[in-house]
Amino acid sequence: MYPETFEGFAAHSAEEWNKPKRHEFTPKPFGDRDIDVKIVACGVCGSDVHTVTGGWGNKNWPIIPGHEIIGEAVRVGPKVTSVKVGDRVGVGAQIFSCMECPTCKEGNETYCPDWVDTYGGFYPDGTMTMGGYSSHIRAHEHYTFPIPDALDTNLTAPMLCAGLTAYSPLVRNGAGPGKKIGIVGIGGIGHFGILFSKALGAETWAISRTDSKKADSLAMGADGFLATADKDWTAGHKMTFDMILCTASGSDGFDLAPYLSLLRVHGKFIAVGLPEEEGWKVSPQALLKNGCLIGSSHLGNREEMLAMLQLAADKGVKSWVETIPISEEGVGKALTRLHSNDVKYRFTLTDYNKQFE
Ligand SMILES: [Zn+2]
Ligand SMILES: [Zn+2]
Incomplete structure (x- = not known):
């Protein structure tokens, strides 16, 4: 006791x-x-x-x-x-x-x-x-x-x-006004990705397998929604995203190349979901077309935690x-x-x- x-x-x-x-x-x-x-x-x-x-x-x-x-x-x-x-x-x-x-x-x-x-x-x-x-x-x-x-x-x-896991890489990779951000995987971390990317002022797109989370994503504030099960789902969006935050933890059948094709030159694909399996395959050819960068992120520091909580308080962010x-x-x-x-x-x-x- x-x-x-x-x-x-x-x-x-x-x-x-x-x-x-x-x-x-x-x-x-x-x-x-x-x-x-x-x-x-x-x-x-x-x-x-x-x-x-x-x-x-x-x-x-x-x-x-x-x-x-x-x-x-x-x-x-x-x-x-x-x-x-x-x-x-x-x-x-x-x-x-x-x-x-x-x-x-x-x-x-x-x-x-x-x-x-x-x-x-x-x-x-x-x-x-x-x-x-x-x-x-x-x-x-x-x-x-x-x-x-x-x-x-x-x-x-x-x-x-979950909130900090989304917030820190967004801030460290420049999410804010004038930037276009993609959030892959609309689960616990992903929903914070939408909420905080919007609170930071970025144009924010939810990316999910099917349309099943479209209504929720838009209600969370997403500006748009892409379903990867749709044919030609990257059409009209290639080389337009500044950063993609990937929160999906499953990697089976996950083809990285179309996601990377969404990024602008030197755009960043930051993955915070950790699969139990081996993980995805990366082909250098897929990195070459836009010189994109792949990375990850672990939680966030004290300063970021305090800033995130204050942002949530100031902007009324509600999970x-x-x-x-x-x-x-x-x-x-x-x-x-x-x-x-x-x-x-x-x-x-x-x-x-x-x-x-
Ligand atoms: Zn956790
Ligand atoms: Zn130390």
Whole structure:
């Protein structure tokens, strides 16, 4: 029981990935710049499913997923300056980094060679991290983010991973007024791609397999929609996009060439969806016609997280969320439905006070 131990809903094996059970665990020792957060809501990320099913090769059981966390700061270390007890704060998908290497010092802490994931990661002392399907989380203040008052907790939780995963590459690759941006894959991350690309002022096109998500994409603010199942779907759009953000995680049957043909000279194709399979094939010939560039992106830094939350507050960005009360059954249901892509467009687990002291 808090403060010695925390409690959450853990997957105990890949075979029982959608049958989570209550699990008590001991967090890392409390540090001078740590904050204990009593959790009130947590989004359910695609990573959670890839992890508990073993699709990404998780070997550490039991594991408590969840890295789109919002809660109340209930204990604050003596050297913390950015958060007070009682503040509403968020924790995303990264919980620690070395803070001393050149990468950390230049504001690229999400690429620190020693980064620690919010769950299933290991602190230097060997403590395994556990995520937000839990009563509490302990986090360094660098990875604990004040939530602007204007934002709703349940709608904002999914921004802590999915939102930032879309926002950071958009900003770093120039999304803004006068730019034409494509968002491939209209799921949890993709819907944030549309919302934030529009909030940043870019012309934004949704790109999906069929027309089934067309109405939703336009309602999210997309300026146009392309269905890749249509014949000649790139017609009229070749060499017009400045950047394409690919959020699709499946790679089976994914032919990269037509997507790349949409890009202007030196346009960028940035992929943030991580397949469980081998991944797509890239032919140099497909890169030559427009000299396009392919890249990826990992989360976003602290500055970007704070800017994203402020942009959401200023522009009234609202994610599309279904809420599910947290419990063994509720977590199982959320994971099962997300596994079959049966969600519009993100789950947020709620009602923590009914399960935890
Ligand atoms: Zn995530
Ligand atoms: Zn570092």
